Amino acid sequence: MLLIFAQWLGQDVRAFNVFGYITLRTVLAAMTALVISFIAGPRVIRWLAAKKIGQAVRTDGPQTHLVKSGTPTMGGVLILISIAITTLLWGDLTNRYLWVVLIVTMGFGAIGWVDDWKKVVYRDPKGLASRWKYFWQSMIGVAVAIYLGMTATTPAQLELIVPFFKTVAYPLGIIGFMVLTYFVVVGTSNAVNLTDGLDGLAIMPAVMVAAALAIFAYVAGNAVYAKYLFVPYVPGAGELCIFLGALAGAGLGFLWFNAYPAEVFMGDVGALAIGGALGTVAVIVRQEIVLAIMGGVFVAETLSVAAQVLYFKFTGGKRIFRMAPLHHHYELSGWKETQVVVRFWIITIMLVLFGLSTLKLR
Numbered sequence: 001m002l003l004i005f006a007q008w009l010g011q012d013v014r015a016f017n018v019f020g021y022i023t024l025r026t027v028l029a030a031m032t033a034l035v036i037s038f039i040a041g042p043r044v045i046r047w048l049a050a051k052k053i054g055q056a057v058r059t060d061g062p063q064t065h066l067v068k069s070g071t072p073t074m075g076g077v078l079i080l081i082s083i084a085i086t087t088l089l090w091g092d093l094t095n096r097y098l099w100v101v102l103i104v105t106m107g108f109g110a111i112g113w114v115d116d117w118k119k120v121v122y123r124d125p126k127g128l129a130s131r132w133k134y135f136w137q138s139m140i141g142v143a144v145a146i147y148l149g150m151t152a153t154t155p156a157q158l159e160l161i162v163p164f165f166k167t168v169a170y171p172l173g174i175i176g177f178m179v180l181t182y183f184v185v186v187g188t189s190n191a192v193n194l195t196d197g198l199d200g201l202a203i204m205p206a207v208m209v210a211a212a213l214a215i216f217a218y219v220a221g222n223a224v225y226a227k228y229l230f231v232p233y234v235p236g237a238g239e240l241c242i243f244l245g246a247l248a249g250a251g252l253g254f255l256w257f258n259a260y261p262a263e264v265f266m267g268d269v270g271a272l273a274i275g276g277a278l279g280t281v282a283v284i285v286r287q288e289i290v291l292a293i294m295g296g297v298f299v300a301e302t303l304s305v306a307a308q309v310l311y312f313k314f315t316g317g318k319r320i321f322r323m324a325p326l327h328h329h330y331e332l333s334g335w336k337e338t339q340v341v342v343r344f345w346i347i348t349i350m351l352v353l354f355g356l357s358t359l360k361l362r
Contacts, residue, residue, distance in 0.1 A: 022221075025090045026214060026241040030249035033086040037253020041078055045257060045264045048072035053120045071262060074116045075254065076270015080109045082250035087243050095239040096151070100144060101280050102243065107140045108189050108276035112268030127268075137186050137272075144280060145181035149174050156232035161286045163293070163358035166230045184288050185279040191298035192275030193268055194305055194325050199260040201327060201341045205348040206274045207251035209294045212352045213281050214244035219359065220285040229359050232286045240281055247277060260338050294355035297344050301325040 054070035083105065091098045115128035127133075152158050158177045159169040172180060196202035219225045221238025254270070257263045275298070282291035292299055308324035321329035330340050 022218060022238050022241050026218075026245035029086050029090040029242045029245035030252075032089060033082040033246040033249030034253045036082040036085060037078060037250050038256065040081060041253065041257050041264075044075065044078045044081075045072055048074060048264065051121070053116075071265055073120060073265040074113070074267040074269050075258065075264035076109065076112065076266040076268070076273060078257075078264075079247075079250045079254050079266070079270045080106065080273055082253060083243070083246045086246035086249065090246070091242040092239050095236050097236050097284055098239050098243060100147065101240060101277055101284070104140060104144055104185065104280045105273045105277040108137065109269050109273035111136050111140075112193075112270065112272040115272075116267040116269050134186075137189060137276075138182070140276070141182040141186040142178075144185060144283075145178040148181060148283060149178045152177070153235065154232070157234060157286065159232070159286070160288065161232065163287075163290055163355075164361055166362045180288065181283045184283050184291070185276055187302070188279030188282070188291065188295070188298070189272045189275035191295070191302040192278070193271040195298050195301045195327070196266050196271040197325060198327055198331075198337050198341050199262040200255055200258050201344060202271055202274075203251050203255050203258055203266060204341075204345050205295065205297050206278065207248045207255070208345075208348050208352045209278055209291070210244045210247045210251065210281075212294055212356055213278065213285065213287070213291070214241045214248070215356065215359075216285045216287050216290070217241050217244060217281065230362050231359070234285060237285050240284065243277070244281065247274065260341065290355045290358055293358075294348075294352045296351040297348050301327065304329070 049072050053072055053074050084102065087098065087102055093099075111128070111133060115133060119127040149158070155171070156169070158172050158174065160172055160180065162168040162170070192202055192206060195205070216231070217237050217240040219229055220231055220234045221236060221240075223233050223235075226233035251274075254264075254266070258266065278291065278295070282288050302325075304321055304326035305324045308319060308321055311318065311320045322332040323329055327340050327344065331337060335343075
């Protein structure tokens with residue numbers, strides 16, 4: 001955007017070449033989003049509190065959560081504002097991938113906003129009906145799957161890349177790619193949403209995964225590095241670093257207010273959006289399996305819910321876990337909330353490092 005602005009002013013674009021470096025713009029994007037979050041955070045929290053947009057707490061959950069009742073929620077809007085402003089400021093607005101990810105993020109955020117608004121403002125405990133929630137998620141998932149599938153420029157962009165092997169990849173074809181994309185985008189969105197149940201639990205792993213994906217995006221967007229590291233070359237994918245840097249900075253800024261004891265909760269508006277963004281980026285850079293590795297905490301939380309529901313139905317009321325998602329099981333097993341959060345962060349750090357190792361361990 002700065003380069004476009006320079007041309008509009010009639011200035012020599014070469015004077016702005018320093019801002020052409022993706023790495024520099026990624027760092028500046030992270031810093032910008034962080035500053036925006038710090039500045040806007042208190043104002044957003046005051047607005048949410050004034051509108052009495054407070055979190056309702058489950059009475060059948062850990063009793064220590066009852067004190068959180070009434071804490072402002074829908075704070076994910078702060079993240080979306082920071083990401084949008086920063087991406088438009090530092091990103092190359094002619095890059096189609098940047099717009100795809102930004103639109104998906106805002107689309108899922110809109111679904112989450114409606115769901116949260118119905119729950120909190122209209123006092124409807126069900127929020128947006130599940131069938132409509134998944135319908136609109138599916139519409140976005142199908143749309144991005146079709147777009148990315150139909151605009152793929154190389155066969156490698158339609159393959160499932162297996163990490164740890166130099167040349168192992170499975171051709172998916174257009175239909176297979178679209179199906180995979182749909183499940184990755186929608187599945188990741190819901191996985192992050194299920195994880196968002198404790199102060200700081202979801203946002204920090206999301207920040208770490210976003211930072212790691214930025215490295216994969218940079219490599220995928222560079223023909224030399226992609227060839228050297230045996231990853232698919234995806235022209236233009238490097239620009240996603242700007243978006244991911246903005247997400248990481250906005251996430252850290254939000255964590256400042258969301259750390260225990262939280263002043264504000266993310267809500268579906270933030271969790272659905274962040275998950276959809278991470279899933280979309282992973283598809284573009286062809287690292288779906290690596291996303292599942294690095295986001296292992298999200299995967300475990302989702303599987304715990306699925307296993308609990310299925311086991312409950314097939315056994316006539318028995319449970320595997322004390323409570324699902326998984327973080328509540330550990331709380332009810334005696335872990336303090338902060339212990340669960342920090343330990344899940346540590347696990348995510350290890351998984352992210354393991355995922356990054358796939359760049360060389362081939």
